[in-house]
Amino acid sequence: MTDQVQLPSEELAEFIATAPASSIPAEVLRNCKRHILDTLGTAIGARGTPAFTILRDVLREQGGAQQAHVVGDNLFTSITNAARLNGVMSHLLDFDDTHIPTILHPSGPTLSAALPLAELRKTAGREVLVAFALGLDAGCRVALALGKAHYDIGWHVTGTAGPLAAAAAAARLLGLDSPRTHTALSIAATEAAGHRVQFGAMTKSLHTGNAAANGLLAALLAERGYTASREGLEGARGLLHVASTEPAPQELSAELGKRWEIFRVGIKPYSCGVVTHPGIDAVRQLAQRTGAAASEVETIELGVHPLVLELTGKSRPRTGLEGKFSIAFASAITWLEGTARQNQFTDEKVQRPDVEDLRDRVHASVDPSLSHTEAKATVRLRDGRAESVHVTDATGTPGNPISDQELREKFIELTAPHLKPGAAQAVIGYVERLEELEDLTPLLDALRAPTGGALD
Numbered sequence: 494m495t496d497q498v499q500l501p502s503e504e505l506a507e508f509i510a511t512a513p514a515s516s517i518p519a520e521v522l523r524n525c526k527r528h529i530l531d532t533l534g535t536a537i538g539a540r541g542t543p544a545f546t547i548l549r550d551v552l553r554e555q556g557g558a559q560q561a562h563v564v565g566d567n568l569f570t571s572i573t574n575a576a577r578l579n580g581v582m583s584h585l586l587d588f589d590d591t592h593i594p595t596i597l598h599p600s601g602p603t604l605s606a607a608l609p610l611a612e613l614r615k616t617a618g619r620e621v622l623v624a625f626a627l628g629l630d631a632g633c634r635v636a637l638a639l640g641k642a643h644y645d646i647g648w649h650v651t652g653t654a655g656p657l658a659a660a661a662a663a664a665r666l667l668g669l670d671s672p673r674t675h676t677a678l679s680i681a682a683t684e685a686a687g688h689r690v691q692f693g694a695m696t697k698s699l700h701t702g703n704a705a706a707n708g709l710l711a712a713l714l715a716e717r718g719y720t721a722s723r724e725g726l727e728g729a730r731g732l733l734h735v736a737s738t739e740p741a742p743q744e745l746s747a748e749l750g751k752r753w754e755i756f757r758v759g760i761k762p763y764s765c766g767v768v769t770h771p772g773i774d775a776v777r778q779l780a781q782r783t784g785a786a787a788s789e790v791e792t793i794e795l796g797v798h799p800l801v802l803e804l805t806g807k808s809r810p811r812t813g814l815e816g817k818f819s820i821a822f823a824s825a826i827t828w829l830e831g832t833a834r835q836n837q838f839t840d841e842k843v844q845r846p847d848v849e850d851l852r853d854r855v856h857a858s859v860d861p862s863l864s865h866t867e868a869k870a871t872v873r874l875r876d877g878r879a880e881s882v883h884v885t886d887a888t889g890t891p892g893n894p895i896s897d898q899e900l901r902e903k904f905i906e907l908t909a910p911h912l913k914p915g916a917a918q919a920v921i922g923y924v925e926r927l928e929e930l931e932d933l934t935p936l937l938d939a940l941r942a943p944t945g946g947a948l949d
Contacts, residue, residue, distance in 0.1 A: 500723070500724070500726075500727050500742075501638075501726075501727065501742045501743055501744075501745035501746040502675060502678055502679075502725070502726040502727060502742070502745050502746075503671070503675050503723075504745070504746035504749065505631060505634065505661075505678070505745045505746050505749065506664075506671050506672075506674040506675035506677075506678055507671040507674075507675075508627075508746075508749045508750065509627050509628075509631060509661045509664060509665055509674050510664065510665070510669060510670055510671040510673075510674040511671060512627065512750060514619065514620075514623045516750060517623060517626055517627075518753070521626055521753045521755055521756075522622055522623075522626060522928070524755045524756065524758075525622055525625050525626045525629065525755060526622065526924055526925060526927055527760065527897070527900055528590055528600045528604075528625075528629070528755070528758065528760065529600070529604055529622075529625060529924055529927070530900060530901075530904055530920075530921060530924045530925075531589070531590055531600065531760050531900060531903070531904070532583050532589060532590070532600040532601055532604045532605075533564060533565075533604075533904070533908075533920065533924070533940070534588075534903060534904035534907040534908055535582075535583055535584075535586055535588040535589045535601075535907065536564050536565060536579060536582035536583040536601075536605075537564055537565030537582070537907060537908040537911050537912065537940070538586055538588065538835060538907030538908060538911070539581075539582040539583075539585035539586050540565045540566060540582065540911045540942065541911070542585055542586075543695070544581065544585055544695040544698060545578070545581065545582055545585065547695075548577070548578055548581055548699075548702070549563075549566070549568060549578060552568075552570060552574045552577075552578060553568075553570075555574075556570075557570040557571035557573075557574045558570075558571045559571075560572045560575070560609065560612075560613045561575040561608070561609030561610075561612040561613050562575065562609075562612065562937060562940075562941070563575050563578045563579055563582075564579050564582065564608065564940050565582070565908070565911050565912065565940055565941075565942060566578075566941075566942050567941055567942050572609035572610055572612075572613055572709060573609075573706045573709055573710055574706070575608070575609035576605050576606045576608075576609050576610075576659070576702075576705040576706045576708075576709045577605075577702040577703065577705060577706035578702060579604070579605035579606075579608060579609070579702070579705060580601055580602055580605035580606075580655075580659075580698075580701040580702035580703070580704060580705030580706065581698045581699055581701060581702035582698075583598075583600070583601030583602075583604070583605055583701055584598060584601050584651070584697065584698040584700070584701035584702075585695075585698045586764050586835055586907075587761075587764055587765050587766060587817045588761050588763075588764040588834075588835065588907070589601050589701075589761065590758050590759060590760050590761065591758065591759050591761065591767040592633045592636060592754060592757060592758045593757050593758070593759055593865075593866065593890055593891060594636075594637065594757055595633065595636035595637060595639075595641075595644070595650055595654075596644060596650060596767065596768075596800075596865075597632060597633060597636040597650045597651055597654050597655070598651045598655075598701065599629045599632045599633055599636075599651075599654075599655070599658055599754075599758060600625075600629060600758070601651070601655070601701045601704075601705070602632065602651065602655035602656065602658050602659045602701055602704035602705040602708060603625055603628040603629045603632060603655075603658040603659055603661075603662050603705075604625060604662075605659070605701070605702070605705035606628075606659035606660075606662055606663050606705040606706070606708050606709040606712075607621055607624055607625055607628065607659075607662045607663065607666060608621075608933070608937075609709075610663055610666050610667070610709060611624075611666060611932075611933050612933055612937055614666065614667075615932045615934075616666055616932060616933065617930065617931055617932060618927040618928055618929065618930030618931070618932070618933060618936075619927070619928040619929075619930075620665075620666065621666070621927065621933065622927050622928055623665065624661075624662040624663075624665040624666045625662055626753075626755065627661055627662065627665050628658045628659065628660075628661040628662025628663075628665065629658060629662075629754065629755060629758070630753060630754050630755065631657055631658055631661035631678075632654050632655060632657055632658025632659075632661065633654075633658075633754035633757070633758070634744055634745050634746075634747075634754065635653075635654040635657045635658070635726075635745065636650050636653075636654040637741065637744035637754075638726070638733055638740060638741050638742050638743075638744040638745050639653065639654060639732075639733060639736060639737045639740065639741075640737050640739040640740060640741050641739065642737050642738045642739040643736055643737040643739075644689075646736075646737070646738070647688055647689050647690065648687065648688065648689065648736055649687035649688060649689050649691070649692075649697065649700050650687075651687065651700055651701050651704060652685065652686055652687020652688075652700030652701070652703065652704055653685035653686065653687055653732070653736060654685070655685075655687075655700070655701060655704025655705070655708065656681035656682070656684050656685050656703075656704045656705075656707045656708040656711065657678055657681045657682060657685075657708065658704070658708065659681065659704055659705045659706075659707070659708020659709055659711075659712075660677040660678055660680070660681035660708035660709070660711040660712050661674070661677075661678065661708075662708075663677070663708060663709045663711075663712035663713070664677045664678075664712040664715065666712075667712055667713075667716050669712065669715060669716060673715045673716065674715070675723075676715040676719065676720065676721045677708075677711045677712040677714075677715035678711075678725065678726065679721035679722055679723070679724075679725025679726065680710075680711035680714055680715060680719065680721045680725070681707060681708045681711040681712075682725040682726050682731065682732040683721070683725060683732070684703075684707040684708075684710075684711065685704075685732055685736065686700070686703065687700030687703070687704075689804075692766075692804060692818055693807065693814060693815050693817070693818045694814070695814075726742065726745070727742045756891060757891055758891070759887075759889045759890040759891055759894070760889050760894065760895055760900060761889050762834075762888045762889045762895055762899070762903070763823070763832070763833040763834060763888075763889075764817065764833065764834050764835040764837070764838055765805070765816070765817040765818070765823055765833055765838065766804055766805045766817060766818055767865075767889075768797075768798060768800045768801045768804055768805060768865050769801060769805050769820050769823045769833075770887040770888065770889060770890075771797070771798075771863075771865070771866055771867050771868030771884045771887040772795050772797055772801065772820055772823070772824055772857070772868040772870065772884075773823055773824065773827050773833050773887075774868070774884045774887050774888050775795065775868045775869065775870035775882050775883075775884045776793060776795075776824045776827045776828055776870060776872075777827055777831065777832070778870075778882045778884070779793070779828075779870055779872045779880055779882055780827070780828045780831070780872075782880055782882070783872060783874065783878070783880055785872070785874055787825075787828055787829055787847060787850075787851045789874050789875055789876070790828070790851060790854060790872060790873075790874060790875070791854065791873045791874060791875050792854050792855075792856060792872070792873045793824055793828070793851075793854060793855045793856070793870065793871075793872050793873075794856050794857075794858075794870065794871045794872075794873070795820065795824065795855065795856070795857040795858070795868060795869070795870050796857075796858060796859075796860035796863060796868065796869035796870070797820065797857050797858070797859060797860060797863065797868050797869075798859070798860070798863045798864060798865040798867065798868075799859045799861065800865055801820050801857060801859075801865075801868075802820070802857060802858075802859060804818065805817075805818045805819055805820045805823070806818075806819075806820065806857075807819040807821075807822075808821055810822050810843050811840075811843065811844065812840050812843060813838040813839045813840050813842070813843055814838070815843065816838050816842070816843040817838050819852075820855070820857050821852045821853075821855040821857065822843060822848070822852050824852075824855045824857075825848050825849075825851040825852040825854075825855055826838075826842060826848055828851060829847065829848060829851065834903075834906070835906075835907065866885070866886050866887050866890045866892065867883070867884060867885055867886075867887075868883075868884050868887070869881070869882070869883045869884075870882050870884075901921055904917065904920075904921060905917045905918070905921075908920070911942060912939070912940070912941075912942070912943065913939075913941070913943045916939045916940070916941075919939040920936065920939045920940060923935055923936040923939060924936070
């Protein structure tokens with residue numbers, strides 16, 4: 494086999510397995526800690542939602558070895574059960590981070606697989622941080638290799654590239670060599686699934702949960718000697734060619750160790766589909782600039798990227814979850830309440846008469862000249878005034894990142910209702926010095942729910 498040309502996926506596997514921790518730039522690791530904190534917050538914030546409760550109850554009924562806890566809960570179950578529920582929680586609020594070029598949500602499956610394995614193995618914080626950095630980078634590279642056509646066909650890229658992100662992180666934590674890491678990636682590739690038709694339903698978040706659990710399982714199987722095709726990614730009937738009409742396998746290994754995809758991953762300021770964020774920014778600016786009440790608004794006209802209407806074109810949402818996929822609702826509630834965070838996406842607010850009235854005066858149309866970080870907006874007031882704005886880099890995108898302080902505020906807002914008093918601040922401290930922890934016990938203890946929720 495030594496005369497075989499190394500496949501891009503084999504180069505990627507070798508990098509995951511052998512890259513020295515010291516070779517990962519400090520700025521990469523600093524950004525990874527921001528994304529770890531953000532992911533913990535979005536996951537814990539989903540505790541108590543119907544989708545969380547249903548899945549947790551099903552897992553409790555099925556049982557499982559007591560190996561690891563679920564974030565923000567007292568559930569103690571198998572590491573794959575924990576990974577699945579962690580992953581679902583990370584995506585339920587549509588508040589998780591986004592790889593801007595591909596719309597992959599990379600941190601959810603990566604961290605959701607890494608945490609329970611690290612708890613079971615008593616892994617040091619620095620090793621977890623390194624594994625997260627490598628797993629996130631691998632997942633983004635797989636998403637790039639699948640290409641835009643993959644998403645356009647109807648695949649949910651977090652469900653398809655996510656298992657490989659999880660497998661990469663788990664393989665690194667397990668200390669797998671290059672061949673077994675490659676096997677783990679191939680196993681994860683054949684477990685890839687998730688369709689965009691599920692957007693707006695609970696099942697969308699299951700894609701992320703399955704990605705975390707299946708990626709973790711792939712690494713555990715590879716560790717024991719399970720076999721998989723060498724061409725699980727690049728082969729004519731492998732993931733890249735089966736799930737895309739325009740695969741780009743070279744993206745798997747292009748500039749490994751030089752180009753870090755973490756720098757193209759944004760952190761969301763709003764709890765809804767990322768493509769709506771430029772429009773929300775534009776509406777916020779117009780509301781602040783004009784100071785006009787909703788009753789004074791004649792129309793709000795939005796020019797948006799084509800994906801906005803394709804993904805968030807629900808004109809008359811009836812639930813808070815559907816509202817996350819309605820640019821009209823998101824714009825209306827933003828004008829009325831000044832933002833579009835988790836508290837704005839409730840069934841009550843979606844159905845509120847004043848919101849519905851303004852929602853119907855929001856008109857979005859496609860502007861092909863705009864990227865999906867841009868939006869244009871014009872508000873026309875009943876007194877004849879008009880104001881326009883052009884957002885080029887939405888808040889939270891790499892070109893306009895949220896600050897560390899804004900990230901901490903987001904985390905506290907999401908988690909304080911679910912954790913012990915003072916625990917949110919403690920978690921922030923542990924994550925910010927993650928590389929100093931001998932193992933994750935202090936962090937995981939701070940993440941426990943104050944009462945109830947055990948799978949005993």
